[in-house]
Amino acid sequence: MSDPPSLPEILYDDVVRRALAEDLGRAGDLTTDAIVPASLEARAALVARESGRIAGLEAALHAFRLLDPSVRVEVRLGDGCDAPADATVARVEGRARSILTAARTALYVLGRQSGIATAARDMVARLEGLQTRVVGTRKTTPGLRVLEKYALRVGGAGSHRYGLDDAVLVKDNHVALAGGVGEAVRRARDGAGHLVKLEVEVDTLEQLDQALGAGVDAVLLDNMDLETLREAVRRCRGRALTEASGGIRADNVRAVAATGVDLVSIGWLTHSAPALDVALDVEG
Numbered sequence: 001m002s003d004p005p006s007l008p009e010i011l012y013d014d015v016v017r018r019a020l021a022e023d024l025g026r027a028g029d030l031t032t033d034a035i036v037p038a039s040l041e042a043r044a045a046l047v048a049r050e051s052g053r054i055a056g057l058e059a060a061l062h063a064f065r066l067l068d069p070s071v072r073v074e075v076r077l078g079d080g081c082d083a084p085a086d087a088t089v090a091r092v093e094g095r096a097r098s099i100l101t102a103a104r105t106a107l108y109v110l111g112r113q114s115g116i117a118t119a120a121r122d123m124v125a126r127l128e129g130l131q132t133r134v135v136g137t138r139k140t141t142p143g144l145r146v147l148e149k150y151a152l153r154v155g156g157a158g159s160h161r162y163g164l165d166d167a168v169l170v171k172d173n174h175v176a177l178a179g180g181v182g183e184a185v186r187r188a189r190d191g192a193g194h195l196v197k198l199e200v201e202v203d204t205l206e207q208l209d210q211a212l213g214a215g216v217d218a219v220l221l222d223n224m225d226l227e228t229l230r231e232a233v234r235r236c237r238g239r240a241l242t243e244a245s246g247g248i249r250a251d252n253v254r255a256v257a258a259t260g261v262d263l264v265s266i267g268w269l270t271h272s273a274p275a276l277d278v279a280l281d282v283e284g
Helices: 009-024 030-035 057-067 096-125 145-154 172-178 181-191 205-214 226-236 253-257
Strands: 041-048 072-075 087-095 133-136 168-170 198-202 218-222 241-245 263-265 278-283
Touching (some): 009 057, 009 096, 030 096, 057 087, 087 096, 096 133, 096 145, 181 205, 198 205, 205 226, 218 226, 226 241, 226 253
Antiparallel strands (some): 041 087, 041 278, 072 087
């Protein structure tokens, strides 16, 4: 990935600060403070134990800098790079206490975000040659959405929606409480601004026709089989954006995309993607 997205420090500063404060607790790093002299300096490498796409490196390095602004950093493989197994991603040099105390927070941030980016990259690669785009969902770790949504982008995926405030998604419970798709859409249109996109979740072709009749921007085709998806795409052509969701995995994503849907939304990219195995090795 030649030109990865950027994430301003202000967006992850609070996340990293809170993670460090949680780890330091009420008395700090008892083990390191007892064993390592305050004046001792060290050099350590952040190493990817397995291959994967790097994401969240700057946020991870921020943990070291927050504890000790004098820590020196050398980046070898930045965000968007595909690291081979056992590759050194970055090196940090400075007070040994600061490096060891910040290590767990840094490794969690780096491993978690790199795992998401790697999973997203691999799903995107499975759709090579097709027009369908991969997007993540709101199923993120509470408090970490800014980092996890960023990791999706580093992996080449997009976003279904960032939160509850940037798009309208009318789901089955909204429809039930409104008394029907048409009424739910009418209320949503009245309540949201004219620039806000409106999407309706449907799981049958009958519901789809109701949504299209109400005039929506997009439809979320939930847990439909391939034959139904193809028919749904045909009915939506030129009328609404199509997004397939539910049960989409590595082994079926290409078949789902081949129905012609514009998007496939995949929640597990953020809620269940395995973290990349990364470690901190003190050198010399």
